[in-house]
């Protein structure tokens with residue numbers, strides 16, 4: 597592989613002697629972990645924020661950094677997955693939105709925008725190995741990738757309307773990029789969570805796999821399908837197809853943060869989030 601290491605160079609080169617999988621990021625306290633296969637050039641980006649990979653400010657910043665590192669290293673594919681055995685990601689960490697610190701709330705939404713822009717617009721081919729439940733923000737991350745492989749008996753979807761929340765435009769365009777418009781409209785208005793089988797049927801995921809290992813292999817097979825394409829032509833094609841969605845957010849990025857802050861601070865929204873958090877905690881008892 598041609599890529600140059602940018603993080604943890606010494607650790608990585610010593611690892612290379614005994615193992616062809618090297619970590620791109622060396623810090624042990626990170627909420628994401630990146631491993632690059634030097635034979636294939638494929639990077640596995642693993643979210644690791646127990647118990648549910650709730651997307652808080654720190655995880656979002658970490659994800660953004662990792663996506664940028666993978667991109668700078670000119671990896672040949674990025675597979676997004678989870679360290680949990682049952683949850684891909686529970687979506688946005690509701691604690692970031694409930695009784696929030698106002699400055700942090702802005703940073704939080706900006707970090708989510710940045711992750712989406714980096715992942716949805718990535719020059720590197722992207723795939724998600726969805727090895728657990730994937731509601732809301734978790735579904736957004738998976739749907740931002742170019743290919744999805746899911747394990748059976750989990751659920752995935754943009755459930756915002758069920759929480760009394762309106763998904764922003766760029767969540768919706770991500771769904772519309774994957775699903776036929778009519779199905780996207782129904783799914784979004786119903787806030788529907790799909791089982792793995794249902795998700796396969798409507799095309800929200802591309803394949804099912806029995807195990808995480810099989811899911812990772814299927815993602816790699818997807819990357820291998822580009823073997824005969826020119827990487828730059830491939831990227832420019834993807835870029836043009838996704839251009840309008842990305843431009844729409846870039847043009848309204850600051851306004852979008854303001855809309856979010858205004859929305860979250862509404863007393864009725866705060867009340868709804870509080871009740872939802874309580875219901876999640878009661879369920880855990």
Ligand SMILES: CCCCCCCCC/C=C/C(=O)SCCNC(=O)CCNC(=O)[C@H](O)C(C)(C)COP(=O)(O)OP(=O)(O)OC[C@H]1O[C@@H](n2cnc3c(N)ncnc32)[C@H](O)[C@@H]1OP(=O)(O)O
Pocket residue numbers: 647648650682683685686687688689690691729731732733734755756761762763764855856859873876877879880
């Ligand atoms: C105009 C523009 C306007 C803009 C308008 C604004 C748009 C906002 C868009 C919002 C996007 C989102 O992603 S909103 C987030 C939506 N996410 C969800 O609805 C998922 C909710 N969670 C679940 O369904 C489940 O937890 C699930 C993920 C399946 C895992 O189930 P399990 O039984 O394995 O685990 P649980 O016992 O439920 O959860 C373990 C612990 O994690 C906590 N937990 C679970 N999900 C959590 C979450 N998302 N945030 C915080 N905490 C969470 C639980 O309370 C438990 O806490 P303890 O009891 O303390 O251990």
